Amino acid sequence: MSTPTPIVPEHFKQLVGERIHDDALRGNIRRATRTSLEKRLAVISDYDDWEELRSLGYDIKRHVIDHLPYYLKKFEHAAAAAGAVVHFATDAAEAREIVHGLAVQRGGPVIVKSKSMTTEEIGLTHALEDAGIRTVETDLGEYIVQLAKEPPSHITAPALHKSRGEIGRLFADTLGIEYTDDPEELTAIARRLLREDFLAADVGISGVNFAIAESGTLCIVENEGNVRLSTGLPKTHIAVMGMEKLLPDMESLGLFLNLLGRSATGQRLTCYTSLITGPRRPHERDGPDEVHIVILDNGRSRMMRDPHLREALFCIRCGACMNVCPVYQSIGGHGYGSVYSGPIGSIITPVFYGEKRSRALPFASSLCGACAEICPVKIDIHHHLLWWRKSMVGSGDAPRSERLMMRIFLAVSRRPALFDLAGRIARLFTPLFRDGDGGISVPVWRGSRSFPAPPKKSFKQLWRHHEQRS
Numbered sequence: 001m002s003t004p005t006p007i008v009p010e011h012f013k014q015l016v017g018e019r020i021h022d023d024a025l026r027g028n029i030r031r032a033t034r035t036s037l038e039k040r041l042a043v044i045s046d047y048d049d050w051e052e053l054r055s056l057g058y059d060i061k062r063h064v065i066d067h068l069p070y071y072l073k074k075f076e077h078a079a080a081a082a083g084a085v086v087h088f089a090t091d092a093a094e095a096r097e098i099v100h101g102l103a104v105q106r107g108g109p110v111i112v113k114s115k116s117m118t119t120e121e122i123g124l125t126h127a128l129e130d131a132g133i134r135t136v137e138t139d140l141g142e143y144i145v146q147l148a149k150e151p152p153s154h155i156t157a158p159a160l161h162k163s164r165g166e167i168g169r170l171f172a173d174t175l176g177i178e179y180t181d182d183p184e185e186l187t188a189i190a191r192r193l194l195r196e197d198f199l200a201a202d203v204g205i206s207g208v209n210f211a212i213a214e215s216g217t218l219c220i221v222e223n224e225g226n227v228r229l230s231t232g233l234p235k236t237h238i239a240v241m242g243m244e245k246l247l248p249d250m251e252s253l254g255l256f257l258n259l260l261g262r263s264a265t266g267q268r269l270t271c272y273t274s275l276i277t278g279p280r281r282p283h284e285r286d287g288p289d290e291v292h293i294v295i296l297d298n299g300r301s302r303m304m305r306d307p308h309l310r311e312a313l314f315c316i317r318c319g320a321c322m323n324v325c326p327v328y329q330s331i332g333g334h335g336y337g338s339v340y341s342g343p344i345g346s347i348i349t350p351v352f353y354g355e356k357r358s359r360a361l362p363f364a365s366s367l368c369g370a371c372a373e374i375c376p377v378k379i380d381i382h383h384h385l386l387w388w389r390k391s392m393v394g395s396g397d398a399p400r401s402e403r404l405m406m407r408i409f410l411a412v413s414r415r416p417a418l419f420d421l422a423g424r425i426a427r428l429f430t431p432l433f434r435d436g437d438g439g440i441s442v443p444v445w446r447g448s449r450s451f452p453a454p455p456k457k458s459f460k461q462l463w464r465h466h467e468q469r470s
């Protein structure tokens with residue numbers, strides 16, 4: 001059996017090549033994304049003023065990011081007053097170290113963990129497992145990809161790329177059970193196994209969907225109840241959040257729960273919404289003894305300072321831009337080689353993993369703008385992708401041949417007479433370079449795409465012809 005290509009951004013071309021002709025995979029992705037889009041459309045029609053809600057979401061996020069140091073301080077004070085311990089981590093390594101240190105001090109045979117893209121971003125589960133701490137993903141989708149030893153392929157639906165048959169075979173092979181592809185049976189099996197871990201764990205790790213600055217409250221949404229168990233049953237709850245997750249107050253939370261549920265899964269509200277303000281009080285029966293909140297920077301300060309990247313911090317990780325993206329629908333999340341895939345992933349991955357490693361990603365877009373149209377907080381996604389392209393090409397990262405071609409094109413297209421002459425020459429000679437698909441084979445693109453063959457007549461010639469006839 002050949003070794004699978006590691007799913008990292010620098011393998012972009014290879015990863016795409018392996019997926020683009022996989023009809024079964026593409027079928028799974030298209031079915032799942034289409035269902036999400038249909039469900040979303042059905043529930044956003046509840047509101048005549050959906051566009052205004054999106055604008056309000058944008059305004060609130062912009063306000064918070066414009067005043068982020070103020071809201072971070074406010075949140076820290078409120079969370080500490082409620083009994084939580086707040087840690088700040090500059091980068092992924094520091095965040096992993098904090099969580100590892102807390103986990104080691106508290107011991108226990110297993111850590112239960114709920115779905116969190118921020119912990120994926122810092123590679124937390126692998127780091128804990130490498131340190132000999134058994135760490136179990138308890139979200140069903142995450143549980144499936146953990147069994148498959150794969151990263152999640154979508155922000156909200158980690159196992160979206162797998163069919164029920166593939167999941168059935170995976171369960172049979174890894175858990176030693178009889179094969180079934182019945183979703184209810186598979187869910188019941190996962191539940192039974194996970195329940196033992198929930199009861200044994202002393203530490204539960206979660207992500208955070210929203211953090212309320214005025215009260216120090218963490219808001220986590222889900223559909224399975226596993227977050228409730230991961231955060232409420234173990235003695236210690238560790239929440240890991242990006243510093244952009246803040247909202248000013250409970251009033252704004254109402255709006256964002258609406259935007260998130262409807263955009264992500266087409267639900268008016270997710271099944272469970274947990275609001276956690278510090279650890280269990282003495283008079284309360286349930287809840288952890290300790291709550292630790294790790295607030296992660298990992299490049300977010302840079303994004304905050306950069307006008308071209310700032311808006312990406314407004315993202316509420318709903319995944320709608322992936323569902324609607326023709327590139328995502330064709331290659332799936334793993335095709336991008338990044339924890340954060342799809343259009344928004346192509347903007348933030350270069351920040352988190354370095355521009356050199358991720359330089360192909362901003363180019364993985366048709367720039368159709370469907371992502372910006374659907375985004376519940378109106379992030380101008382395709383223009384940010386365009387800016388990344390300009391920045392990467394400008395920094396000299398593009399191949400020399402491509403830069404030379406672009407320079408020639410720029411010089412020619414600025415001079416009408418020269419442009420006209422170039423068109424005539426192209427129409428005369430390009431038929432000699434036609435490839436099998438009827439396009440023109442261009443050296444820098446060879447093997448990936450072809451240049452469209454020029455039409456027989458230029459626009460000017462057609463126009464002149466039209467004028468003569470009318």
Ligand code: SF4
Nearest residue numbers: 315316318319321375
């Ligand atoms: S960029 Fe917008 S659409 Fe995409 S995941 Fe973030 S909030 Fe959702």
